[in-house]
Amino acid sequence: MNKKLIKNRKVKLFGTLNTNIIVKHLGTICLLINILLITFFVSFGQPAIHFNSIPLKEKGDFSASMVEGIDHYLMKETELVRQAREKLWQPDFSSFEAFNNSAVSLRNLLASRTGVADTRLVPEMEVLTGKGLMQYSLKVDGCNIKAVRWTVLEGLSAEGLLLEPKEHVLARIVLIPDADVLPEVYAGLQKKDDPAYGVARRLVESGCEVLIPVLVSRENTFSGNPVAGRYTNLPHREWIYRQGFEVGRHIIGYELQKVFAAIDWMTLRNKPNGNNVLIGVAGYGEGGLLALYAAAMDTRISTTLVSGYFNAREGLWNEPIYRNVFGLLKNFGDAELAVMVWPRQLIVEYSKVPEISGPNVTSKGLSSGAAPGYIDTPDFTTASTEFRRAKAMLPEECININWVDGNNGSPSNPFSTKAVSLFAKGLKLKLSDKSVEPLTEMSSFNWVDYTKRQERTVRNMELHIQNVLFLCERTRNKNFWDKLEGDSIDQKSTKKIFREKFRNVIGDMPAPTMPINPRSRILQETTEWISYEIVLDVWPDVFAWGILIIPKDLKPGEKRPVVVCQHGLEGLPMDVVTTDTNSRAFSYYQGFATRLAEQGYVTFSPHNPYRGGDKFRVLQRKANPLGLSLFSVIVGQHQRIVEWLGQLDFIDPLRIGFYGLSYGGKSAMRVPALVEEYALSICSGDFNEWVRKNVSVYDRFSYMFSGEYEMPEWDLGHTFNYAEMAGLIAP
DSSP states (O other), X not given: OOHHHHHHOOOOSTTTOOHHHHHHTHHHHHHHHHHXXXXXXXXXXXXXXXXXXXXXXXXXXXXXXXXXXHHHHHHHHHHHHHHHHHHHOOOOTTOHHHHHHHHHHHHHHHHHHTTOOSOOOOOOEEEOBOGGGOBOEEEETTEEEEEEEEEEETTEEEEEEEXXXXXXOOEEEEEEOOTTSOHHHHTTSSOTTSTTTTHHHHHHHTTEEEEEEOOOOSOOTTSEETTTTEEEXXXXXXXHHHHHHTTTOOHHHHHHHHHHHHHHHHHHHHTTTXXXXXXXXXXXXXXXXXXXXXHHHOTTOOEEEEESOOSOOTTGGGSOGGGOOTTHHHHOOHHHHHHTTXXXXXXXXXXXOOOEESSOOOOTTEEOOOOOOEEOOOOHHHHHHHHHHHHHHSOTTOOOEEEEOSGGGOOBOTTOHHHHHHHHHHTTOOOOOOOOOOOTTGGGSOOOOHHHHHHHHHHXXXXXXXXXXXXXXXXXXXXXXXXXXXXXXXXXXXXXXXXXXXXXXXXXXXXXXSOOOOEXXXXXXXXXXXXXXXXXXXXXXXXXXXXXXXXXXOOTTOOEEEEEEEOOTTOOHHHHHOOOTTSHHHHHHTTHHHHHHHTTOEEEEEOOSOOSTHHHHHHHHHXXXXXXXXXXXXXXXXXXXXXXXXXXXXXXXXXXXEEEETHHHXXXXXXXXXXXXXXXXXXXXXXXXXXXXXXOSSOTTSGGGSSOTTOOOTTGGGTOOHHHHHHHHOO
16 A cells, blocks of 8 residues: 555544554554553553563462461471371381391481480489588488489589489389479479379389489579570570570480480499399470480380370470470371380370470569470370370280370379389389378478579580580581682582581472462552562462562663562561651661662562561471471572572573571571572671570570570581581682
């Protein structure tokens, strides 16, 4: 069609415009159409987007949804781990020796996970003395009762009571009370109304030598330090747990070492006269936990009584935090621990437990930081089902475990006559029928001060951990820095090994494999940039969410660097984006994601799930028994984020940087150390002598005095402090 024909033809378009006008103003018309289309799409949530995605239609609080989704994932994983546990170990029941050979790796793993890491000393026992160097020793019905101390580790000792029979020793027993029960109760010297009053004396009457250790209690009298001038409401057990966890030590492990040292001493006592009497361990509450773990690990224990502890452990996250064992549920439930006792005798008593509800009440002068946690008498069905699960794993011709309860499946009192009689029978004894006569005038005797004894117990363990803190840097030097030789190319293979080790320290989750399925919607637009809200799938129930800002001066085919901008604790993606000078978030972040976009960078501001107070901290509690942590999830989310960013045609995948502030700085050390697609990491407001900050009881800035009970990471002290993480990020 020639120009003349065009000129003469009238075309109706947007009214009665002729084609000359259309041709002349074609560019302007196209621009107007584009503006109309953009307005239409924005109005109806269907923007013209610079990348492949589908419209994001979900509404609501994505931060809450993220925590909820991760929670669902972890609970499903807990059940899957339970189902898979029995397949991880195939015990050989053909002989005791064959069984022990098949169990040795599990026993070593359990020792490692509970912090049984230090070499014990040759045991030495001493009787404590009081005023005028008078020994703390009593004779009651021909039974000698002594307050004693015995060596355990270099710098660590144990205290308790030793009860000796008047006749020959027919068996030796470590009798472990609950954390809040004095040894004197079992010795028949205190609280005659306690259900287990005098149980040790009954065993002594049956011919047993009985050693009762003092446990770290749940009080908080000594949870603090005068040097730092700070005290907390942490129970003593949590006080020890928190500082020990970071350097691979545990309240459970320390008290197991005390039990093992007692058995070392008893074993030596057996030797001089060739008197190879049997050794038994019995425990209630926390003592029941220790008895079960000890029997699973130490084959010198002939017979074990566990009272007030045995149950399914899938709810471990809801128990007091000092019971938290990293990776426990991958290999061990109470049933598996019971099977590891085979063919030695195990009696499980379903008894009333010492009920604990939440943290200690904070009083004046104490910081409030204790973790929530509960202990209730378990439901009969769940406890007995766990017992039957153990029984089903054992050979039918050699069942070595027994169940004891009250009438009609009700919980019994701890150390009931039936349970203790079975325990004595396992030691080839008959339980004495003689009742224990109360010692009515105990207060008139020269005896050990219970409060000072507890203080020594707490401080002695605390001092040992602080010494481990001082020495763990040497381990990192030996295992990390001494092995880095040559330039960055030479170090590449070594760092690959270190990176896998660090992944296991953080907690290794499978790489995201489900489709990314990006969803987006326009969030804001200015003359300089346009921002989008983005959601990406990671694992079932787990997603990544953030804000993408794209500068408008992008040229066709141009590839820009991108900065991932990470918020801190209790933050949101918008916190690092907002430029509202009146907002609280701006005072911290200064809108740095937006400022960087104005300088020409593409920015992506993801949400990390450390928001919601205890709701996100519970995620850490649920993750830890699976051998995972909050950062196991966060690393996977960021792996997905950089994967998606690298696919965008306007992004240079070799120039993806990370910038994190505060808890985001904590992320900036861990995430880029494992996600190698990050070419740069900026840690702001967080870089520290991190291990010391979590362990020290002498520094006021320590997390020991804060409510952030999720901070400790299992044995980070011997593996990766911030210097080592920086070494993994380099170059």
